[in-house]
Amino acid sequence: MSHFQPEDDRYVGRQVRTIRARRGISQQVLADRAGLSRSAIAKFETGLRPIDSRRTLLALASALGVTIGDLTGSQEQEKLDPATAGFHAAVPDIETVLWARGNVTDTRPPRPLDELARLTHTVTKLRNDCDYAAIGPMLAPMLTDAYRHVHEADSSNAERAYDVFGTVAYGVASALRARGYHALAWSAAEEADRAARRIAAPAQLAAAAFSQGQIMLSRPGALPAALATTMGTADRIAADVRTAGEIETYGMLHLQASMVAATMGSDPEPHLAEAAEQAGRLTEARPNTSEARNESFGPANVTLWRMSAAIERREPGQVLELAPGLDPSELPNEGRRAQYFVEIGRAHAMQRNHRDALYALLRAEHAAPQHVRTLTPVRELVGHMMRTARRNLTSGDLGKLARRVGVVPT
Template structure:
């Protein structure tokens, strides 16, 4: 059995948001940055110096004349302001109501309650349905709701399902204890993804911690590897250097287990997470090294989309991450070339496809020659996974950006439609 200890997680305290009315629909990330800067008593020059940008560039961001295009920009400003990135990009920064995105965020409250109330090993005091009915809900979660990135439906299902699985796993006489633990791993992974992608990062850390508890109970290398990747992947934000350190530690820990294709898939994902973390730190060489290692692992696998732990690790997923990393590094010509050479449908996960289209589309809308195609690509992301796409702050920034640019009427109409649905104004 593999054993691992995680590093202590630091949580940044939020600055209270400024009061606003429901009629205030001109919000953008720059405006939120300006409000937080004022709350900190900082001048533009001070914030620019602390975050590593010019005062002119920061001014353009704050006035909304330049969108926040990269996660590294968001994270640098958050670090300088001493807040979590979610305090800039999270739901509190949005004004106009978007019922689809809001429903996905609303379920996190019930998820937080069940994750806080019960640790792995607890046996909640609640009745449990016959195993066949519980198992059917687990199959529905994994084969339908997770691949569609339907966070609201998952959020309604998970609290009761988690409690029932904890009861089943905690009963010494139950013949389904191991099945229940494996299903709990799926549930905690799903909860972590929902929390991360709706901007509730601390809840994602709790879900990842609960998943680690399941892996320790199962005592299998593949489940430990899966939990280590989820725990590392959920760090993000201003913890990129810690994320890189942890990925390196876990990869060393897994080195002797790589003959197991399931462990290899999790290790490949660790390389991808580390590659993206390097990219957010503007370390193109570090990103390239980890991308290469991920590609080596992917080429050894028999399947192009591994199904263990719903990681979908394989050659296509590596290309997806290459697109995301190239977009983060500002290599927009490379983004276009990579994206045109991949078939997103190879991965049977609409949420993962939507993330690919989101990164691809955000890159395309920067330039006039590809802007209208970028609008269509962003629209495709929204069609595939609306709850995921509309909760993505960088997509919202991209949509707001194109509203003020010259577009042919079909693309302009699509942009206005997305803006209306997301509650975004120019």
């Protein structure tokens, strides 16, 4: 067994124990509130069992009256990481631009709309590859320019200005959510939705709803609203979905709905089947009429989300059956490739195959280090393996990975 000292470890169950003690409630009371067994609470709190599903994490957060961030502490730790400091340093400026709706002391002339549109594609690629440090300083100036264009637009270019603005706001919301700034991400997503409604663009409406659904998925009690938002929008735009961008963003709504369904304990398959059907339409889709796209969407990404839904439902066998049929090189960006290996790692860990789990997590980290090192399931899994794996693992690659993801002191 490992020589690792558990008192040095950082894991969600330890924070659960701390908050429970401060609330003055017993393990049994917490178990009753969360719909779990007292023995499960005890294992979480002592680190004998990782909290490895979103459903359990949400249940504990709701029972304790806190947010997921209060339990994981991942954002506060990430702010100390030099690799992502550039993103966090840019957040106050992004917040100011959103509060002021672009009316800020920025004397630069705004970029032309076409240049701003091209820049959104650059930022989207960086975001999909999880290079948040690179995009952080770019977001506030882009958002300022986008606001200026919609404020100054006349009837001849208003639709184009709002379309570009919606794409910028969606990108800002996605980046903020990924780094844990959920309230600010919601403000950006609302701006994207406001722009989409102004021009009644199906792809923009879908993108904004997808972003809102993802944000709500992080909040205890908001799962029904997340499903209603995504599927309500999907139902409203379904008859108008024709272009590639519309199919992509509409398909992503169904993928998001599949994850919400899995988290709620219901069947994700109807949503996955609809997404797969939409992916099959892409080859004959009409050209885009909007800047809104989600080029991650496609048959390979549908399979990946099917793997993620299976993990959430604690079906590791299905994950490992699906994985060989998906070539990670077919996935469209580093973020998606990293997620593929994370899901394989989690599946192996559920089957107590720690060596293969470690190998998969190392491949995931190589693909998207900024993203993988801050994922709560990865940190929980790595910490659990440190407590239970053999010494030859903990003193080698696993121990180094544990320090990089921050579950043990450096």
